[in-house]
Amino acid sequence: MSDREFTIVRVFDAPRELVFQAWLDPDQLTEWAGPHGFSTPRDRIVIEPHVGGRYDSTMVSDADGSTYPSTGVFREIVTPERLMFTWSDPTGDGAIASESVVTVTFADTSDGKTTMSFHLLAPDPLDREDGAAAGWGQALERLASVLQP
Numbered sequence: 001m002s003d004r005e006f007t008i009v010r011v012f013d014a015p016r017e018l019v020f021q022a023w024l025d026p027d028q029l030t031e032w033a034g035p036h037g038f039s040t041p042r043d044r045i046v047i048e049p050h051v052g053g054r055y056d057s058t059m060v061s062d063a064d065g066s067t068y069p070s071t072g073v074f075r076e077i078v079t080p081e082r083l084m085f086t087w088s089d090p091t092g093d094g095a096i097a098s099e100s101v102v103t104v105t106f107a108d109t110s111d112g113k114t115t116m117s118f119h120l121l122a123p124d125p126l127d128r129e130d131g132a133a134a135g136w137g138q139a140l141e142r143l144a145s146v147l148q149p
Helices: 016-022 025-033 132-147
Strands: 003-012 045-047 054-061 067-078 082-087 100-108 114-121
Touching: 003 082, 016 025, 016 100, 025 045, 025 132, 054 114, 082 132, 114 132
Parallel strands: none
Antiparallel strands: 003 114, 045 054, 054 067, 067 082, 082 100, 100 114
16 A cells, blocks of 8 residues: 555445445435535435546535535446446545545455445545545445444
8 A cells, every 4th residue: 555545444334246236325325425424415416327427525514514515427337247437526626636646446245245446546645634534534434324224
């Protein structure tokens, strides 16, 4: 690993088709997209789930209402195995002001669970203070609770 990337691996107690779909369904994304203390309202999510399709979302701080937009383009969608998309702050104001590439893979386990690997590669070194790894980690914690049987 370099200072430009990080990987988060999680095991979800759900079939990979369900975990995969949670990334592409705006109604599900509103339940988990963003770290603790943030909401992503349904009317602030646009998903075009095809190669070349865009996504846009805006997280809202539950504490003070400040907004944090992100945008990207799907580069690869292999149902239900792999997603690759760009991720950036369209305002250029955030710590991730230029385009990162996110790759998410989904693997079945022998007991009906899913091992998901999330990898982010940034164009420039990530500042440990920027919170990207922690924020994505917390979002994935929220996803795990949404997928609970």
